[in-house]
C-alpha cells in the first residue's frame with residue numbers, strides 16, 4: 001500500500017514510516033518541516049506542505065494516489081499549548097480540517113489519526129479506558145479532541161473510515177539508532193533526563209507535591225516502535241472493513257518522574273543531576289491507560305515498552321547523535 005503520512009518527518013511519524021517501509025508499504029511523507037527533520041523522512045518520497053493548504057494536499061493526493069492516510073502532523077507540547085493556545089488551534093485543528101477536506105473530496109481514504117490520552121484530562125480513575133469521559137485540561141488535548149470529533153462527524157457524513165489512536169507517553173527510539181526523538185526545544189522528560197545524565201543541565205522535576213506515592217507525576221510510557229506497529233495494525237483493520245473508533249495505546253504501567261530518573265541512572269550507569277521545580281500548568285497528576293481494546297481488536301502487543309528498554313533505546317540514539 002501507498003500511505004500518505006502527514007508529519008512523517010517528526011518523532012512518531014518517522015517511526016511509523018520506517019515500520020511501513022519494513023512491511024513492504026510505501027510511505028509518502030507530507031510535512032512542512034516546521035518541527036520535523038528532513039533527514040528523518042528517509043523511507044519514501046517527501047512532499048513539503050502544510051496540512052491546512054487544501055490545494056497542496058489535493059495536488060499531492062493526485063500525484064501519489066495513496067490507499068490510506070496516517071495523520072501525525074501536529075504540535076505536541078502540553079506546556080506550550082497552555083502558553084500559546086491559538087498556535088495549537090490553528091496548527092492542529094485548522095490544519096486537520098484542511099487535510100480532511102482534501103481527503104474526503106479525494107477519497108474518502110482510510111484515515112489513522114495520532115490522538116492522545118491528553119483528551120481525557122484528569123481521570124476519574126486509572127487505568128483509563130476509551131469510554132472514560134474526554135475532558136481535556138489543556139489546549140493541546142482539546143485540539144486533538146476536536147479532530148476526533150471531526151472524524152466521527154465525517155464518518156457519518158462522508159463514510160470516512162477512521163481510527164484514532166490515543167497514545168499515552170510516546171518514548172524510546174528506533175532500536176537500530178537510525179531515527180529517534182529530536183524536538184527543538186526538547187520538553188519531554190526522558191530525553192531531558194538523558195541529556196542531564198550526559199552532563200547537560202540538571203533535570204527539573206515539575207512538582208513534588210502531587211497526590212501520588214512519591215509526589216511526582218505518573219505517566220504511562222509506550223515505546224514509539226510499538227506505537228508505529230499499532231498504526232500498521234489499525235490500517236489493516238480499516239482496510240479489512242473494521243468499524244471506525246478510538247483505541248488507547250498504553251503500556252498499562254505508570255512510572256513517576258522520580259522512577260524515570262532512577263531507571264535512567266540504572267540504565268546509563270550515571271548520576272542524573274536533579275532540581276526540584278514548581279508544577280507545570282496543564283499537567284494531570286497521573287495518566288495510566290488500559291489498551292485492552294487494541295490488544296483484543298488489533299492484536300497489538302507492546303514488546304519494547306518496558307521502561308528500561310525505552311530508556312536504553314533513547315540513550316543509544318542520543319549517544320549516536322553526539323559522537
Ligand code: UFG
Nearest residue numbers: 076078116118168169187188189192204205206217257283
Ligand atoms: N517533566 C518534568 N520535567 C521536565 C519535563 C517533564 O518533571 O523537564 C514531567 C512532566 O511534568 C510530566 C512528565 O514529566 O509529569 C512527562 O512530561 P512530558 O513533557 O515528557 O510529557 P507529557 O506527559 O506532558 O506529554 C506527553 C506528550 C503529549 C501527550 C502526553 C500524554 O508530549 O503529546 O504525553 O500524557 F499528550
